[in-house]
Amino acid sequence: MDAFQAVILALIQGLTEFLPISSSAHLILPSALFGWPDQGLAFDVAVHLGTLLAVVVYYRRDLLAMTGGSLKGIRTSTMNSELRLTLLVGLATIPAVAAGFLAKDLIENELRSAMVIAVTTVLFGVLLWLADVLGARRRGTETMGVGSALLIGVAQALALIPGTSRSGITITAALALGFRREDAARFSFLMSIPVILGAGLLKAKDLAESTVPVDWLHLILGVAVSGVVAYLTIVFFLRLLDRIGMLPFMIYRLLLGGVLFYVIYSATALS
Template sequence: MDYFTAFWLALVQGITEFLPISSQAHLVLAGQWLGDVYQGLAFDVVLHAGSLVAVIAYFRHEIFTMLRDWFGTWLGKGATKDSKLGWWVIIGTIPAGVLGILFKDLAEGVLRGEVIMGLALIVFGLLLGLADWKGRGDRDEYSLGLRDVLIIGFAQALALIPGTSRSGITMTAALFLGLSRDAAARFSFLLSIPIIAAASLLLTFDLVREGTDIPWDTLLVGFVVAAVSTYACIHYFLAFIRRIGMQPFVIYRLILGGLLLWFFL
């Protein structure tokens, strides 16, 4: 892989990872546009690692407080709203983690097609639009209960269907539960941390088993571009939805999904 390809694939990953428009669909399309490119396991690892570093860096204060209070509960210091949120992130990750292991081959095989991506972009885009229009309230992420977290967690598992968008479906569920746009996005981003970390770890194990040569120069380009673009995307996305909302992303999903169906049906 040359530097040009590494740069553009990493940029696509960074921009789309946390937008509700499906990074997986965009990476598949970008790979085809660049000449049916498969970036390989090593590049998958660094793209995930770049996005992970970015989201941790952006929410570093919230994460530090959650971890401090969560560990504090084990030392008898009592529960706080941040320790509770830490538990919700852990519990909300379990459904997608379990179902991801069970249905990994299905998600990477039968479901990985342009028509399914197009349908998922449209169907789940319409749900996002409905949630943003009717379901949005003023709850914050600290008001979540166990039932709320399980609903969001099982919604996250739907992202196994390519084109769904992990961030999009979790924000949709959170909006239907009455969270504000800002709170829905923040909890979705926090919920992504263990999922991306686990995916990166599994990909690393696969990479070690393959024992392939590692092109460190292009991997460094991919990591840096993915990390910087992801960080910027999170910042501007949060500012954007506070003022305008989700509807522009809904329209984009409908157009992209329609084009995929037009070309591949």
């Protein structure tokens, strides 16, 4: 992988990590269309770090308030809104962590095919739009209870299936439960922090045990490009969300799914 490929892949990761369009569906395209090599474990860690920094910086005030409020609530043995939100985010993270440990081999060995990604790209794109159209869009995160948090957490666990989109499926679940678009996206992005952190730490552990040499220039490019692009993506996505809704993302996912099906068909015809 050269510097140009590193920048393009980091740009793709930054754009797609928080948009409901599936990063895994996009990251297979360069190798499928151009024959690019796998980006490697070290680069995976770098782009995960970049997107983690982006969401932490964007929600820094929320995170500081949640931390301070949680510490105060624990110290005084009282529940407050910040401690409550922190507990709900933690609770919603549990299903994905459990599914990751229990289904890791199944996902890595059986579900990483281009066909699975193409199908899930289309299927979950349609579900996203239906949830947006049919959902009440009246609830805020202040009304969220344990049941809603767990349901959104179970939806996040489905994102382990490539092509689903973590942000897409969690926003879909929140919209289906009647939450407003901005509240659905906010809770989804806050949920992403422990998930991205955990995934990054696991990859970092594997990297520490690896003997493959590390290209530090590519890692720096990966962190910088994915971080800046992810931050800008969050900013513009949240600003435009109420105006555009989820229809453009469904249309895009249908088109992307069509491209993936075409690539699969072409590869099959040539083999």
